Amino acid sequence: MHAGPHMHAAAFLLTVGLSLAPAVPAPGAGPAGSVTRPMQLDHGRVFVDVEFVRPDGGARTARVWVDTGNQELLVGRDLARDLRLEHPDWPDSGSFTMVEATSPAPAMRFGTIALDHEGLVVRVRNGSAVLPGLPAEACLPARALRRLGVVFDYPARRLTLARPGALAPRGICVPCRVNRETGLPMITVALDGAEVPLGVDTGSAGTWLSDSLTSAWQARHPEAPRAVGAAGSANFFGFPFEPAGTLLLLQRLRIGGAGVDDVAALALDPGFFRWYSRKSAGPVAGFLGANVLTRFRLTLDFANGTSWWQGGAAPRVRDLDIVGLTLRPGGDGGYTVAGVVTKDGKPVVEDVRTGDHLLQVDSLGVSGASMGAVVGALRGRPGETRRLVLERDGEWLTVTAPVTRLP
Numbered sequence: 001m002h003a004g005p006h007m008h009a010a011a012f013l014l015t016v017g018l019s020l021a022p023a024v025p026a027p028g029a030g031p032a033g034s035v036t037r038p039m040q041l042d043h044g045r046v047f048v049d050v051e052f053v054r055p056d057g058g059a060r061t062a063r064v065w066v067d068t069g070n071q072e073l074l075v076g077r078d079l080a081r082d083l084r085l086e087h088p089d090w091p092d093s094g095s096f097t098m099v100e101a102t103s104p105a106p107a108m109r110f111g112t113i114a115l116d117h118e119g120l121v122v123r124v125r126n127g128s129a130v131l132p133g134l135p136a137e138a139c140l141p142a143r144a145l146r147r148l149g150v151v152f153d154y155p156a157r158r159l160t161l162a163r164p165g166a167l168a169p170r171g172i173c174v175p176c177r178v179n180r181e182t183g184l185p186m187i188t189v190a191l192d193g194a195e196v197p198l199g200v201d202t203g204s205a206g207t208w209l210s211d212s213l214t215s216a217w218q219a220r221h222p223e224a225p226r227a228v229g230a231a232g233s234a235n236f237f238g239f240p241f242e243p244a245g246t247l248l249l250l251q252r253l254r255i256g257g258a259g260v261d262d263v264a265a266l267a268l269d270p271g272f273f274r275w276y277s278r279k280s281a282g283p284v285a286g287f288l289g290a291n292v293l294t295r296f297r298l299t300l301d302f303a304n305g306t307s308w309w310q311g312g313a314a315p316r317v318r319d320l321d322i323v324g325l326t327l328r329p330g331g332d333g334g335y336t337v338a339g340v341v342t343k344d345g346k347p348v349v350e351d352v353r354t355g356d357h358l359l360q361v362d363s364l365g366v367s368g369a370s371m372g373a374v375v376g377a378l379r380g381r382p383g384e385t386r387r388l389v390l391e392r393d394g395e396w397l398t399v400t401a402p403v404t405r406l407p
C-alpha cells in the first residue's frame with residue numbers, strides 16, 4: 001500500500017486520538033502506595049475516572065480513555081471550559097480536529113496517586129467527547145504514567161496505579177522498553193520464531209502490523225486466509241487508509257512464555273510505523289492492541305522498564321465473526337460506512353456502499369452509541385444476519401447483511 005499524505009494525516013490523528021455510566025468510584029483497596037479502581041471496556045479500550053484540578057484548587061472528575069500509544073493530553077470542549085484551558089478558535093474542519101491549548105496541563109490525580117502533567121502538551125477538541133465514538137471527556141496518555149507502575153487487569157476489569165516499588169510482580173516477566181520522554185512502551189514478541197518489536201497500545205482496539213513484516217509471514221503461509229479492509233477490532237476510527245489494509249489471522253504470537261492464538265491483525269504501509277517509531281523507545285513493526293491485551297492481567301512498570309503478563313480466559317466471542325464493514329464515527333454521533341471488506345476479491349456485504357450512513361443494527365439505533373456498542377452489534381455466528389438501516393442520498397433503505405467469518 002502506498003503511503004500518501006492522507007495516510008500520514010490520519011496517522012497523526014491516531015496519536016491525538018478514541019457506554020459508560022458517569023459513576024465516580026472511590027479508590028479501591030490495594031497495596032500501600034497504590035490505588036485500584038474499576039475500569040470499563042468499550043471496543044476493548046480502557047476507561048476510568050480521573051480527578052482534574054481546577055485553577056481554584058477544586059477537583060473535576062472526568063471519564064478518561066487510557067491510551068499508552070499517545071503522549072499528549074486530549075480533552076473535549078466541555079472539560080476544557082471547566083478547567084479554564086485557553087486555546088485558539090477551532091478551524092472549520094473535521095470531527096477529529098484539535099487545537100493546542102495555550103494553558104499548561106492541569107494537575108491530575110487517580111485517588112491519592114499524582115499523575116505526571118509537567119510539560120504535557122494539551123489538545124482540545126470542539127466536542128463534548130474527546131473523540132467521536134468514545135464515551136470519554138479526555139484521553140490519558142502514556143506520558144502521564146511514565147513514572148508509575150500500572151496494572152491493566154482486563155479479566156477482573158480493574159486498573160491499578162502505583163508508585164515505583166509498590167507492586168508485587170505476577171505472571172511472566174517480559175522486558176519492556178519505555179521512551180522516557182513520551183512514555184510509550186514496547187516489547188519484543190515471537191512470530192514464527194522471529195523476534196518482532198511491537199508497541200503496547202491500550203488505546204487501540206486491534207493489533208496493527210507493518211505489511212513488510214506480514215508479507216514475509218504470508219509467503220511462509222500461502223494457505224492462510226486474508227481479506228481487505230478493517231473490521232472488528234481492526235477498525236480503529238475508519239481512517240482513510242483502513243479499508244485498504246490487509247486483514248490477517250495470525251495462528252500464534254508468543255509473549256515471553258505465553259502463546260496467544262488466533263490474533264486478528266491489520267497490515268498497513270511501513271510508513272505508518274516509521275512515524276509511530278518516532279514516539280516509541282525504538283523502531284517497531286507494529287503494535288499490540290486490545291484484542292491481545294484483554295487476554296491478560298498486564299502489569300507495566302513504566303518507571304523500571306519491565307512488564308508482567310498473566311493469562312486469563314480465552315475470548316468468549318470470536319472477534320472476526322462479523323458483518324464486514326469499516327465504520328467511521330462522526331462528530332454528530334452518527335456512523336458512516338468507510339469501506340466494505342472484500343474476501344476473494346468480492347465484497348462480503350452486498351447492497352452497502354462506502355459513504356452510506358448507518359442508522360440502525362437490528363434494534364440498536366447507532367446515533368450516539370459508542371463504537372464498541374456498534375461494532376459489537378455487528379458480531380454474531382457465521383450464517384446469521386443483521387438488519388441494517390442505512391441512509392443514502394436522503395433515502396432510507398434496509399439491508400439484510402450476513403455475518404461472515406473473516407478473514
